[in-house]
Amino acid sequence: MxxxxxxxxxxxxxxxxxxxxxxxxxxxxxxxxxxxxxxxxxxxxxxxxxxxxxxxxxxxxxxxxxxxxxxxxxxxxxxxxxxxxxxxxxxxxxxxxxxxxxxxxxxxxxxxxxxxxxxxxxxxxxxxxxxxxxxxxxxxxxxxxxxxxxxxxxxxxxxxxxxxxxxxxxxxxxxxxxxxxxxxxxxxxxxxxxxxxxxxxxxxxxxxxxxxxxxxxxxxxxxxxxxxxxxxxxxxHPQKESNKTYLVDLSNERAMSLTIEARSDTLSHRFVPTCFVCLESWTCSTNLTLTSGSKYKVSFLCDSLTRLRMKGEKTISCTDHRYCHRKSFPLQVPENIFQLPVQLHHFSWKLLVPKEKLSLALVPTQKLQQSTNERGCNTSFSYFVAGTVPGQDLYFGSFCPGGSIEQIRVKQSISVTFRTFKPNFRQEASRQGLTVSFIPYFKEDGIFTVTPDIKSKVYLRTPTLDWGLPPLTSVSWNISVPRNQVACLTFLKERTGVVCQTGRAFMIIQEQRSHAEEIFNLEDQVLPKPRFHHHSFWVNISNCSPVSGKHLDLLFLVTLTPRKTDLTVIIIAAVGGGALLLFALGLIICCVKRKKKEINKGPVVGIYNGNINTQMPKQQKKFQRGRKDNDSHVYAVIDDTMVYGQLLQDFNGSFLQAEVDTYRPFQGPTGDCPPSPPPICSRALTAKLTAEEHPPCFSPESENEPYTFSHPNNGNVGSGKTDIPLLDTQEPVKPADPGE
Incomplete structure (x- = not known):
């Protein structure tokens, strides 16, 4: 138209x-x-x-x-x-x-x-x-x-x-x-x-x-x-927070950003007022990002600030390992962020180190607990630790205060995320505190230092949670056992279920004092039954390249119980103490009788009783006097340097001293280095040594043997027996008199 x-x-x-x-x-x-x-x-x-x-x-x-x-x-x-x-x-x-x-x-x-x-x-x-x-x-x-x-x-x-x-x-x-x-x-x-x-x-x-x-x-x-x-x-409608202004001072911060945004709400057909964050007057948006180096005046256009949240990020990097070595930095949320009337959802620190130059150590103010299905965190916040190396999805897990983990050491760059879960986290914010240190580089992907609490169970799980330990990754736990306690190590399933495509998956359990270690093939072997450890020990898990869907995921439990004294040990100690007392009494008697028979003319070699009846006695009475009344069995102490002088002299004419080894309890550190993954000579448990090879490891003396051992020099020294020896036959036999 x-x-x-x-x-x-x-x-x-x-x-x-x-x-x-x-x-x-x-x-x-x-x-x-x-x-x-x-x-x-x-x-x-x-x-x-x-x-x-x-x-x-x-x-x-x-x-x-x-x-x-x-x-x-x-x-x-x-x-x-x-x-x-x-x-x-x-x-x-x-x-x-x-x-x-x-x-x-x-x-x-x-x-x-x-x-x-x-x-x-x-x-x-x-x-x-x-x-x-x-x-x-x-x-x-x-x-x-x-x-x-x-x-x-x-x-x-x-x-x-x-x-x-x-x-x-x-x-x-x-x-x-x-x-x-x-x-x-x-x-x-x-x-x-x-x-x-x-x-x-x-x-x-x-x-x-x-x-x-x-x-x-x-x-x-x-x-x-x-x-x-x-x-x-x-x-x-105008909101109740429209006329309030908050000062956020980030002028002293470096490499940091803070974002205030609306929570994601479910879709609704009815109108829901939206929250806006404003700078200065009316420059507003649904989200606002503040960067370090400046001061900001922030106000809110919102009917309920619970529908807003904050998230922050800060980068701590090291480009020169000579400058960063042994330096420490606190990982704490800036105080002026907590004064905003918006809940902090999370705050992340990106910790960057030069490759194969430095590693990182995380030390909490309070010992941490690893969150597992068996024992989750009930605090209002936690720390999530994850690797940032491209192509390697390594998530160490979530940790919260109130546990037994004293330190977490990681090989490469990571991110640490402080997450909040409850509105009352502000009351618990004083418990948050973590320090990162740049330490010398090590090859283990992660090392956990654990000191179990006597009153609680400690659940420990391999990193990356339900996705399994990444291929070719090795993680260790340094578990300390108090002196008067015994640690029970329990694995919560019989087999790992891992199927290796290439390589082998191993677990090593090593006593730190004796260095004795056990190796388990996690692909074929059944996991060990619950076992007790009287001393600090390592648990090392090294993964292979597994078949898809057959990943390595291990959860184990450590509990402490008071160490009980074994009755057998008490009896042996009592018998040993009695024998030692008898030996001391006999030695005193010998010394007293020696003084009675001592002659002042030159060195005494021996005393022979010439009053002994040399005739063949009758069967019933071997001696005319009772044994306790005669001295027929008494010898003075023989001076070895006089009797065996020609045997105890070296070529220069000086006397040789006996070699003496004294056992001393170990007083040093219990070991900072975890057991290395195979192959190592000590791992070849089924290999036989040839005549020219030396055994890879030796068993140290037990800590229950506080004795002094004497090892005589090599030589053909004759030995004999007396009819009635003064010492027990288990002691070294005294050489016979050359005059006999």
């Missing part, structure tokens, strides 16, 4: 009552001169713009296209029940209405009027009658916005409400002239229009009506790029 403008209410021709029950499409193509503006006005309820791939619930869809010379421009696709009340365009409009077969309406729902030139592509008016939100898009979305064009949105906001803008999707093109930007006309602003870049934080907490315009640029012909914008306008 054609005719003078305005057309007024547009009717459906022909009427839907005269058409069959089929899906119907009505198209109005209105042409006008370039200087003439056309206005499409939509009846209540207004329209809601939808994006590509979306559909209208009732099946009624409006499509609006404009025109630039001979080029058609898609303004947008709309459904019912929204905020879009009017659309103004120049050079004509093409309007399309799609109705489903069951819709019997006879009105189009819009009118066309003649207006003055708008001197831009289009103007979209959005009217809010109360709280709510609207999502709007640039022309041709998701394709590119027309080159060097201007598009405007007008928002009508009730005076008692506040509006905030947030950009959802932003893409910029390659400009050769001008600059792509957005401009705001904000009520009360003294510098209208307020110009913002597309990447800037957008205004919030605005009172009254305002306009938002998108300005394109002259694009590069060879590589134009795409300018597109999808944004959201939120209208809600």
């Amino acid at each position: 054609s005719g003078p403008c305005p057309f007024g209410e547009v009717q459906l021709q022909p009427s839907t009552s005269s058409l069959p029950a089929l899906n119907r499409t009505f198209v109005w193509d209105v042409k006008a001169p370039k200087s003439v503006g056309l206005e499409l006005q939509f009846s209540v309820p207004h329209l809601r713009q939808i994006g590509p791939g979306e559909s209208c619930p009732d099946g009624v869809t409006y499509s609006v296209n404009g025109r630039i010379d001979t080029t058609s421009v898609r303004i947008g696709t709309f459904c019912s029940n929204g905020t879009v009340s009017r659309i103004k365009m120049q050079e004509g409009v093409k309007m399309t209405l799609q109705l489903p077969w069951f819709d019997r309406r006879n009105v189009s729902g819009f009118s066309i009027a003649n207006r003055t030139s708008i001197k831009r592509l289009c103007v979209i008016e959005s009217v809010f009658e109360g709280e709510g939100s609207a999502t709007l898009m640039s022309a041709n979305y998701p394709e590119g916005f027309p080159e060097d064009e201007l598009m405007t949105w007008q928002f009508v906001i009730p005076a008692h409400l506040r509006a905030s803008v947030s950009f959802l999707t932003v893409n910029v093109s390659n400009c050769v002239k001008k600059e792509e930007r957005v401009e705001y006309y904000i009520p009360g602003s003294t510098s209208n229009p307020e110009v913002f870049k597309l990447k800037d934080q957008q205004p919030g907490n605005m009172a009254g009506n305002f306009n938002l315009s998108l300005q394109g640029c002259d694009q590069d012909v060879q590589n134009p790029g795409i300018l597109r914008l999808q944004f959201r306008v939120l209208v809600q």
Whole structure:
């Protein structure tokens, strides 16, 4: 149809009552001169713009296209029940209405009027009658916005409400002239229009009506790029935190950032007020990132601050290992972050070290507990430790205060994340405290130092949790056992279930005092039964390259019980003590009798009793006097240097001293280095040694043997026996008298 403008209410021709029950499409193509503006006005309820791939619930869809010379421009696709009340365009409009077969309406729902030139592509008016939100898009979305064009949105906001803008999707093109930007006309602003870049934080907490315009640029012909914008306008009541300002001082921090954002809420059809974070006055957005080196004034536009959260990140790196060696840094959340009225979700430290130059040691203020299914953390926060080496997913696990882990040493760069779980974590924040030190490089992927608590069980699990230990990874636990305690090591399953594609998976259990070790093939062998350890010990687990789905995952338990004294040991000690007492008494008697028989003429070699009856005695009486009354069995102490002088002299004529070994209990450290993975000579348990080989290891003397051993020199020294020896036959036999 054609005719003078305005057309007024547009009717459906022909009427839907005269058409069959089929899906119907009505198209109005209105042409006008370039200087003439056309206005499409939509009846209540207004329209809601939808994006590509979306559909209208009732099946009624409006499509609006404009025109630039001979080029058609898609303004947008709309459904019912929204905020879009009017659309103004120049050079004509093409309007399309799609109705489903069951819709019997006879009105189009819009009118066309003649207006003055708008001197831009289009103007979209959005009217809010109360709280709510609207999502709007640039022309041709998701394709590119027309080159060097201007598009405007007008928002009508009730005076008692506040509006905030947030950009959802932003893409910029390659400009050769001008600059792509957005401009705001904000009520009360003294510098209208307020110009913002597309990447800037957008205004919030605005009172009254305002306009938002998108300005394109002259694009590069060879590589134009795409300018597109999808944004959201939120209208809600002023919030209780709007007038409070918080100072966040990050001027003394380095390589740190802090982000305040909204929690992810489940989708809901009803309106939910959104929280905004604002800098200074009304520069607000749904999320805000603060960086180190500056001070910030932060305020909130939010009805409930529980719907906001914070997350922070800080990098501690070492580029020169000579400078960083042995340096320590505290891992603590800055105090001025805790003063914000928003819950801290997590704070991460990236700890970077030069490859194969330095390693890291984490020492907590309070000993840590590893979180497992059998014993989880019940604190309001925990530490999550993970490797950051590309291609190696090594997660050491979650740890919280109140356990037995004194230190965690890792070979390469890691991240430590402080996570909170309960609102009352502020009361427990004083318990958080972790120190990282740069230490000399070692080849083990991880080493845990564990000192079990007497009153609790200690559950320890291989890193990477349910995903299994990464291939070719080795981890050790240095488990200390107190002097008066016994540690019970228990594995909570019989087999690991790992199937190796290449290599072998081993577990080594090594006593640190005796260095005795046991090796278990984790692919074939059954895990050891519960066993007791009286001294500190190592547990080392080294993985192979497993078959997919057959990973290595081990959980073991360490418990302490008081050491009980064995009754057999007591009896042996008592018998040994009695024998030692008898020996001392005999030695005293010998010394006393020696003084009685001592002669002052030169060195005494021996005393022989000449009164002994040399005749063959009768069977019943071997001696005329009782044994306790005669001295027939008594010899003075023989001076070895006089009797065996020729045997105890070396070539120079000096006397040789006996070699004496004295056992002393081990007083040094119990070992800082974990057992190395195979192969090592001590690991070849089934190999036989040749005549030229030496045994790989030896058993040290037991700690229960506090004796002094005498090893005589090699020589053919004769030995004999007396009929009635003074000492037990288990003692070394005294050489016979050469005169006999």
